[in-house]
Amino acid sequence: MDAIITLDIGGTNTRCALFHTEKDDPVSIEKVNTSVNNEPAINRIIEVVEKSWPKDRKVVGIAAAAPGSIDVIKNEVILAPNIAGWQDYPLGEILEKHFNTKVLVNNDARMAAVGEWKRGAGRGHNDILYYTVSTGLGGGVITGGHILQGSRGIATEVGHIVLDDNGPLCGCGKAGHFESYSSGTGIQHHVERKIKEGAATILKTAAPSSREIAEAAKAGDELALEAFEIGGYYMGIAVSNYLHIFNPTCVIFGGGVTLSFDLIMPSFRASLEKHVLNPLYLKDLKIALAELGDNAGLIGTYEYMKQNV
Amino acid sequence: MDAIITLDIGGTNTRCALFHTEKDDPVSIEKVNTSVNNEPAINRIIEVVEKSWPKDRKVVGIAAAAPGSIDVIKNEVILAPNIAGWQDYPLGEILEKHFNTKVLVNNDARMAAVGEWKRGAGRGHNDILYYTVSTGLGGGVITGGHILQGSRGIATEVGHIVLDDNGPLCGCGKAGHFESYSSGTGIQHHVERKIKEGAATILKTAAPSSREIAEAAKAGDELALEAFEIGGYYMGIAVSNYLHIFNPTCVIFGGGVTLSFDLIMPSFRASLEKHVLNPLYLKDLKIALAELGDNAGLIGTYEYMKQNV
Numbered sequence: 001m002d003a004i005i006t007l008d009i010g011g012t013n014t015r016c017a018l019f020h021t022e023k024d025d026p027v028s029i030e031k032v033n034t035s036v037n038n039e040p041a042i043n044r045i046i047e048v049v050e051k052s053w054p055k056d057r058k059v060v061g062i063a064a065a066a067p068g069s070i071d072v073i074k075n076e077v078i079l080a081p082n083i084a085g086w087q088d089y090p091l092g093e094i095l096e097k098h099f100n101t102k103v104l105v106n107n108d109a110r111m112a113a114v115g116e117w118k119r120g121a122g123r124g125h126n127d128i129l130y131y132t133v134s135t136g137l138g139g140g141v142i143t144g145g146h147i148l149q150g151s152r153g154i155a156t157e158v159g160h161i162v163l164d165d166n167g168p169l170c171g172c173g174k175a176g177h178f179e180s181y182s183s184g185t186g187i188q189h190h191v192e193r194k195i196k197e198g199a200a201t202i203l204k205t206a207a208p209s210s211r212e213i214a215e216a217a218k219a220g221d222e223l224a225l226e227a228f229e230i231g232g233y234y235m236g237i238a239v240s241n242y243l244h245i246f247n248p249t250c251v252i253f254g255g256g257v258t259l260s261f262d263l264i265m266p267s268f269r270a271s272l273e274k275h276v277l278n279p280l281y282l283k284d285l286k287i288a289l290a291e292l293g294d295n296a297g298l299i300g301t302y303e304y305m306k307q308n309v
Numbered sequence: 310m311d312a313i314i315t316l317d318i319g320g321t322n323t324r325c326a327l328f329h330t331e332k333d334d335p336v337s338i339e340k341v342n343t344s345v346n347n348e349p350a351i352n353r354i355i356e357v358v359e360k361s362w363p364k365d366r367k368v369v370g371i372a373a374a375a376p377g378s379i380d381v382i383k384n385e386v387i388l389a390p391n392i393a394g395w396q397d398y399p400l401g402e403i404l405e406k407h408f409n410t411k412v413l414v415n416n417d418a419r420m421a422a423v424g425e426w427k428r429g430a431g432r433g434h435n436d437i438l439y440y441t442v443s444t445g446l447g448g449g450v451i452t453g454g455h456i457l458q459g460s461r462g463i464a465t466e467v468g469h470i471v472l473d474d475n476g477p478l479c480g481c482g483k484a485g486h487f488e489s490y491s492s493g494t495g496i497q498h499h500v501e502r503k504i505k506e507g508a509a510t511i512l513k514t515a516a517p518s519s520r521e522i523a524e525a526a527k528a529g530d531e532l533a534l535e536a537f538e539i540g541g542y543y544m545g546i547a548v549s550n551y552l553h554i555f556n557p558t559c560v561i562f563g564g565g566v567t568l569s570f571d572l573i574m575p576s577f578r579a580s581l582e583k584h585v586l587n588p589l590y591l592k593d594l595k596i597a598l599a600e601l602g603d604n605a606g607l608i609g610t611y612e613y614m615k616q617n618v
Contacts, residue, residue, distance in 0.1 A: 249460045
């Protein structure tokens with residue numbers, strides 16, 4: 001019997017799952033710190049794969065999801081800003097040589113999209129937009145039953161489209177991106193700017209966390225409410241753009257900011273209805289929260305490997 | 310031997326081509342006015358197809374490209390604003406019943422994209438952005454060797470993405486779309502607004518045509534030059550958005566405004582380089598003008614029918 005091992009590599013933690021190929025769900029999940037005491041991340045990754053390795057099965061492939069730009073042809077990390085030394089980093093080749101099995105590497109948000117498509121909120125749909133809204137804003141797209149990757153694999157940088165050329169600075173250094181309005185960081189930066197300008201608020205610090213802002217909003221703080229409202233408004237602009245581009249049947253939101261989605265949803269929906277070219281784009285459109293939580297990436301890479309093994 | 314008939318239906322003219330399926334190029338092309346004296350367009354369309362019908366071959370399919378939103382599952386025109394009465398119009402069914410052969414209907418700009426992909430500037434590429442820049446701004450996308458259509462076929466409304474929520478009005482009634490900056494109409498409207506504001510110009514009328522603006526620009530008129538420069542600047546923003554979304558290897562521009570592309574290209578290229586997330590998106594990227602001219606739609610629908618027959 002065959003097995004597949006998948007990795008969801010993050011800046012802080014790496015999770016590793018063992019799958020038996022006749023089953024949908026992982027047999028085991030291991031979690032380690034990606035880097036301890038500046039040790040190269042690859043050491044911990046190899047260690048956790050070895051720990052997950054089955055005794056009585058053939059591993060037909062290892063599939064890794066990593067944060068950042070991935071060359072899916074070469075299975076190389078082009079740049080993962082949160083992992084030291086991972087620039088033009090041949091992760092696939094290193095794992096392939098060490099474990100002597102097929103290795104695939106892909107972007108973590110795209111793999112979460114595949115997970116939600118195959119086993120989560122997108123089941124049964126062929127045209128899906130998936131957004132992960134947390135510190136940053138990433139995602140993946142399924143179109144006509146295909147995973148959109150682009151020529152090298154650096155497609156679906158969905159957070160990095162300009163919504164206003166004179167807008168606030170994005171984490172990437174450019175201005176007015178979707179991410180700079182609607183990510184957790186975007187919401188925080190709005191509050192910080194307004195506090196600097198002297199806005200009234202019950203928030204006590206000059207740079208409150210997303211959680212503090214959400215709590216203030218729930219307590220009725222106007223500045224905090226406004227920050228989520230603006231995030232939702234621009235999310236409506238961005239998603240309407242994407243509806244015009246992709247005409248999907250399903251839009252899925254994952255990531256930490258979805259915990260505060262009751263604060264975002266009213267302005268998001270109003271803005272979506274305002275900006276959409278034609279009500280047809282909203283007809284029969286499912287808008288849903290992600291269902292697989294932390295396991296979306298592990299399950300997505302498993303499904304991705306099964307398609308390619 | 311088999312034959313395929315294709316139609317490129319426009320608001321003013323309709324062109325009809327006969328193809329022998331063992332050949333790439335049309336055997337004949339007929340052209341008629343789409344509507345004369347308020348006669349329904351379908352009469353002229355049926356007439357021109359009958360005229361093109363081969364005497365000694367079996368017609369295995371008719372493929373029609375039409376302007377507007379097309380339901381590619383039902384082969385119905387959802388809305389073609391330039392053709393009277395074409396709302397929820399079952400063009401495919403009507404032609405199928407009349408000619409007793411398979412009929413496909415799709416969007417004209419998307420079919421031109423397919424033409425350029427298979428036989429024009431996009432040959433050999435699997436990931437292509439195609440823009441037709443004329444009165445409006447439409448296009449099509451090939452991703453991973455697939456034609457992007459969306460769930461119903463109303464995807465790739467590429468001109469209708471918001472670049473600035475407070476921007477100028479678009480032909481569709483929304484604000485700040487790519488089309489409202491970079492189409493021929495967008496460029497005209499910029500000049501009209503500035504003339505109203507009292508800007509100095511050699512242009513003699515309050516609402517000059519695209520051609521007059523291009524001539525004024527070539528004569529050094531600052532307002533005319535500015536209009537093309539702004540069109541190019543926003544085109545750079547929009548195309549960088551699309552590079553981040555699709556990571557293509559080829560970007561193709563067609564349509565009448567490409568006749569003035571020497572006026573647009575400098576600001577387009579500078580803006581593209583400014584807005585792109587990473588130079589990798591521009592590496593090995595072919596940026597080219599369309600090669601098939603008026604025949605792109607007729608050839609694209611032929612290739613589309615061959616894929617689906």
